[in-house]
Amino acid sequence: MPHLLLKDLPRYECLLESAKEFPDLDPSACEAFLHLLRSADEGARVVQGPLAQHNISQGRFGVLMLLLKRCGRNASTLGPAELADAAGVSRATMTGLIDTLERDGLVTREPDTVDRRMMIVCLTPKGHELLQAILPDHFKRMAWLMSPLSEDERQTLLRLLNKIQRQADSSPEASPAPAALAVS
Amino acid sequence: MPHLLLKDLPRYECLLESAKEFPDLDPSACEAFLHLLRSADEGARVVQGPLAQHNISQGRFGVLMLLLKRCGRNASTLGPAELADAAGVSRATMTGLIDTLERDGLVTREPDTVDRRMMIVCLTPKGHELLQAILPDHFKRMAWLMSPLSEDERQTLLRLLNKIQRQADSSPEASPAPAALAVS
DNA sequence: TGTTTGTGGTTAGCTCCCTAACCATCCCAA
DNA sequence: TTGGGATGGTTAGGGAGCTAACCACAAACA
Incomplete structure (x- = not known):
């Protein structure tokens, strides 16, 4: 079910290290991507997991x-x-x-x-x-999960996620590699 | 495999509407949560999907x-x-x-x-x-996905995601509802 | 020294999702 | 009006993950 199986995310220094071997590795992009997947996994676990009880x-x-x-x-x-x-x-x-x-x-x-x-x-x-x-409990868990974020922060998060989402949506079908890949 | 099956996310007005029926529904929290899952799903699709070719x-x-x-x-x-x-x-x-x-x-x-x-x-x-x-292509896709975000924005995203992650981690096992639930 | 407890790997059987193929029915157009 | 596509629902089979149970071995302890 989870998208990211790794238990421990690589630290930023490790990413920098790996970037020497793989020039295509963008450390900050990689870090952001991994944390995105990890956060979603954890969030889903916390919010949707308890539904299994029913x-x-x-x-x-x-x-x-x-x-x-x-x-x-x-x-x-x-x-x-x-x-x-x-x-x-x-x-x-x-x-x-x-x-x-x-x-x-x-x-x-x-x-x-x-x-x-x-x-x-x-x-x-x-x-x-x-x-x-x-x-009710389902919604409570959602609210609880997001409670550390202020309204402003939620807006910011939404804005950043939307940027990623739009970029992902512009990739045809996930099977063909993004056309803009070679260009960038 | 995806965490969020819904094709179209509910619009914010709909969430406000539903909040009347369910007082526990925090619209902005719900919206942020759904977009988090959706972004991770899409990101995983774009970045990890092509691995299936191999x-x-x-x-x-x-x-x-x-x-x-x-x-x-x-x-x-x-x-x-x-x-x-x-x-x-x-x-x-x-x-x-x-x-x-x-x-x-x-x-x-x-x-x-x-x-x-x-x-x-x-x-x-x-x-x-x-x-x-x-x-190399895997890393390129990662970099491409995150390319709309500046370094500053990546830092901000990381900070916000970490807040969510820490909150999720403080939930015991996903099975027991968060203890702080009743308190809030 | 012998027994109990713990650990590593495997097997069996389950869930939940998928694709491919299949029929029944509808709709459209020759 | 009748023959071909669309479209809707189901079935069959497969992949990837899980838990529970099992056996072989190691380690700890009386």
Whole structure:
């Protein structure tokens, strides 16, 4: 699950040392990158880890949250494909997620009478109750994790992260190396 | 693999809206947290994703890098247990990783003659060559990803991430909710 | 010296995600 | 109206991580 497996991050001096052997290594970029991954790993562990106590994995949580949000505007019915797209998992994975969620009585899956290819997934009262029970603590953990940062610092962090994110988004598909790579 | 499955992050207005229903939801904390996870996901995708082209998964990469580092100071021999600890995976996982790395001829595994419980894992010349071949591009991608940030901004980012990390580290085991939770 | 405890490595079986392939249904256009 | 694509959902199989249990060996202690 974590993105960064290393237990101890290399110290800056070590990076400088390694940069002699690998001229392409940008020590400060490397350091920032590793700390970014490490922070996200730790944050996810602290915030999302406890969900496992309720037998809620990351994927399950995502589905339930999407269903909760759509619950309000009940106009739009949503099926596995739409859910998969919104949640960022494959349709096959979504089938499996819904299977177990249905088995646990948290969602229902009914065939759509209009388009007979489609299924309609809905949150059950039990699913709704579960969310109401776990969300407050979930949000508390999030707030707790970020509590060392002032509002200004959060804004700054957001600005810097957005720069990284935009840069990452400009990389086509992750498979082809960034085109600008040779240029820089 | 990603920490955050949602495709589209909720907008700030939506968070404010949800905060009415969930008083524990701190919108700016939530926003910062989600962007942190998203940035790390995207960064990992861009930087580490291309390693898959060389049939190098995250875990395999970690093992190879650890062996490369220790290659210099050949004094310390290291076995699966030590590797597992340093790489942050279970011993069982490390057994599997070494299995396939050995099968691919990238590492060797020999029994320790002194302590007959132990095995000694070493990088082969082929493994060393592979790293030399893929590391320059790896470092280039890292530098490219962080290139939108100035040195000052990298320092700032590091400072903010460290605050989050220290806070996360002060949470016992991820399973018990932070003790300070009720206090705040 | 013999027993107990601890440590290293492996195996077995699980979860959660993926891709590839498959059918059923819909839609569009010849 | 009928034949081809799209699109939706599922199944099958695989990869990478985990825990629990196991055996072999080492170390410590009565």
